[in-house]
Amino acid sequence: MTDNHNSHPQLALLTKQYARDLAETAPSTDLDARIARLVAGGVNSGVPALKVRPRSLHFFAAAAGFAALAIGIGVFIGMKVEHARKIAADLASERDTAWPPADLTMWPTDSVSFKIPAEYSAQGTLVAVDPESKHTSTRYWIDVVVSNDGTFRIEQIVPADAAHKKGGSDGVAPQIQ
C-alpha cells in the first residue's frame, strides 16, 4: 500500500474521489464479446501479431557468410576502380610531363608559303597587285606562310627586282613546306 503523507490533502481527497468513480468502470459488452471471441477462437485467434520466429544457427551462419561475401566483393570492386583510376592518373601525368616534347618547334610543319606581289599605294600602304600588270612603282614580294592551324605570318618583304635577280618566282606561287 502506498502512503499519501507527502501529498497535498486536497489532492488526496480529489484522488480518492476520482478512484471511487473510476472503480465503477466496468467493461463494456463489446469488450466482453471480443474477449469471448478470443477465447472461442483459441490460441491462434486474435489480431495477427508480428511473430519473431526463432532463427537457427545455420541461418545466422549463412547471413554472416553472405555479408562477408558482399563485403569482399565490394572491397574487390573498390580496389579495381582505385587501380584503374591510378593507372589513368599515371598516364595523364606522363602525358602532361611529356608535353611539349623537347623537339617540338613553335611552327607547325604543314604550311604553304605564298609570294604576293605588292606595291605602295598613294596612301603609303603596301597593297597586293596583279602580277601581270605593269608596275608603276617599286614592286615587292611578300612571302606569306599560311599554316594548317589557320595562322599565317609574313616571312619577309623583298623588292621584286632583287628577288627576280635571285631567281624568285613571279606571281603567287605556293610552296609546300
Next chain:
Amino acid sequence: MNDDSECMARLATGDADALRDLYQRHGRALLRFSSAMCRSRQAAEDMVHDTFVALMREPITFDPALGTVFGYLCGVLRHRVSRHFRQQKRWVVLDTESETSPANDGEVHSPADEIARNELTAAFRRAMLELPLQHREVIALCDLEELPYTTVAGILDCPVGTVRSRLHRARALLTIRLASLELIDLQGEPSIAHRGLS
C-alpha cells in the same frame, strides 16, 4: 500454486478457457488502469483487449519468480498504452478541446462522462491526462489502484526508489496543475470543501 499461476500454466498448454478466467479476475482492474491512462474509453478497451491477445499468443513469457500475474498483465498493458501514445504522436489532433474535455460535449460514450460524474472529477481527470505518461502511470498505479511500491516497481521495471521519486514528482505536478485550475488552494484555504467534495 495460486489460481493465477495455474491459469497461466493452463494457458501455456493451449487452454483458452484460462484466458476467460484471467479476464474475469483482472479485466476490470486492467480497464481501470487503462481508463486512467487513455483519453478515450474505446482506446482503453482496445488496450485491454490487446493485452489479452498478447497474453494468448505469448503466455510462456510470464515468469512467476518475477512477480504476480496481475503485475505482469499491468506491464503488458503499460507497454501497449505507451505504444498507443507513440503512434498517436504521428497524428495531429485538430480539436484538442473536445479531446481533453469530453465531459463538456455531451457524448454519452465519452470517458469523462461515464467516469467523472461531476465537474471536479472531470477536471481532475483532465489534469491527470495532461501529465507525462510516466507520471500518469505512477499516479494510476500507486494512488488510484493503491498497489504496493514493490509491485509498481515490478510493473514499471525500475527500482522502488525511482517509483517513490517519480510519484513525488507526479503529485507535485498534479497539485500545481489543479491549483492553476483553482481546484486546490496552495495557501491552505479549503477550496474543495465549498465545492462539495469533502
